[in-house]
Amino acid sequence: MSNAVSRDELWGLVHAERAALADDLAGLSAAQWAQRSLCGDWSVEEVVAHLTAGASTGRFRWLISVLSNRFDFGKHNDRQLAAHRGSTPAETLERFRAVVGSTVAPSGHTAAWLGEVIVHGQDIRQPLGLPRKPSIEAVTEVARFFASRDFTVPSHKSIQGLRLEATDGPFAIGDGPVVTGPTIALTMAMAGRTTYCDELTGAGLPTLRGRI
Template sequence: MTDVVSRNGLWAMAHAERASLADDLAELSNEQWSTQSLCGEWTVEEVVAHLTAAANIGRFRWLRSVLGARFDFDKHNARRLAEHRGADPAETLARFRAVITSTTAASGHTAAWLGEVIVHAQDIRRPLGLPRQPSIAATTEVARFYASRNFTVPGLSNIEGLRLEATDGPFRAGTGPTVSGTTIALTMAMAGRPDYCADLSGPGVPTLRDRIVPQAV
């Protein structure tokens, strides 16, 4: 039996992870802001603008935006990203800092929005070689959420028939051939980041790698 983290607790974790990312971003050069992230075609700056957008749009605004894009989620994301990107990286960072303590979200699935922050932070950090990792406690909550359903990412489908075991925390899920690694590596793989399969081991890794379709959560 695992302890249940309250919604307020999950938001506190999201706020802490946003603050940590903002600290990392403050040290970047303009060239680093233009680096391609692990999230599709987006640069570091575009990912940050996307995070700002996600923290600004509630359920009804999100629905209007999606309807306006005729359910083309790439178009929806691109429009909201452009809305919240600054004229330069400094302004983009300032806008992100302004939403660090936001509890606005498109749905009540708070663990998913914590996951949004954790996954996109690593989308930025890994290509730049930044060493900071999210807390194991926060990442464990996201891993459990992703392993339990297909929402924002097809986590449940990706691990069907596999046993995931974290080597640095309490996360365990599923049955079948084992995939083991750090909690963040397992979470990023479930979120559709194939780069992180290199950090995993066990007989289930080839199956997981073959299933991963890159996602833009």
């Protein structure tokens, strides 16, 4: 796959991944909605509300929220989450479905917002044992973005001096001790999800695991 992916194509991938996640959420029980995700202390429902907030908040509203919370990004995220969470899980899902096709985002880094739905989608699916994985096309774009810079997580810093090679797609980057595995596992590891290190192998894995 070429590196030259247009913004419209990236948004198409975002919308497809949101729709797939919404479909996966449709059959969850109350206990599953309350299940703790891989994203800190947030439950599955809270992660979904967070995704809705991100797809509903443009740059200006994001800046106002950050300023009003005195650059406390944890408080900013919690308040945004609460504002977009429904009174029931069904309402939370309905609100998420309403933004599946949104192109609203706090910044123009479209690959980052593709990463948002892919990473948080797996934050939900992995603890629930849901088998669906994002498309290789979408995950490859996120892996490339994460490897190129530190955005919301120190993904670039975590892989410095290492060589990452996907076993199921074209993603490969860096020089040094090798870390190999599925593209989604490499991506989730760069996003700081240590549990995905169990799906990786190679001489560079102890270094990567230690950094995240």
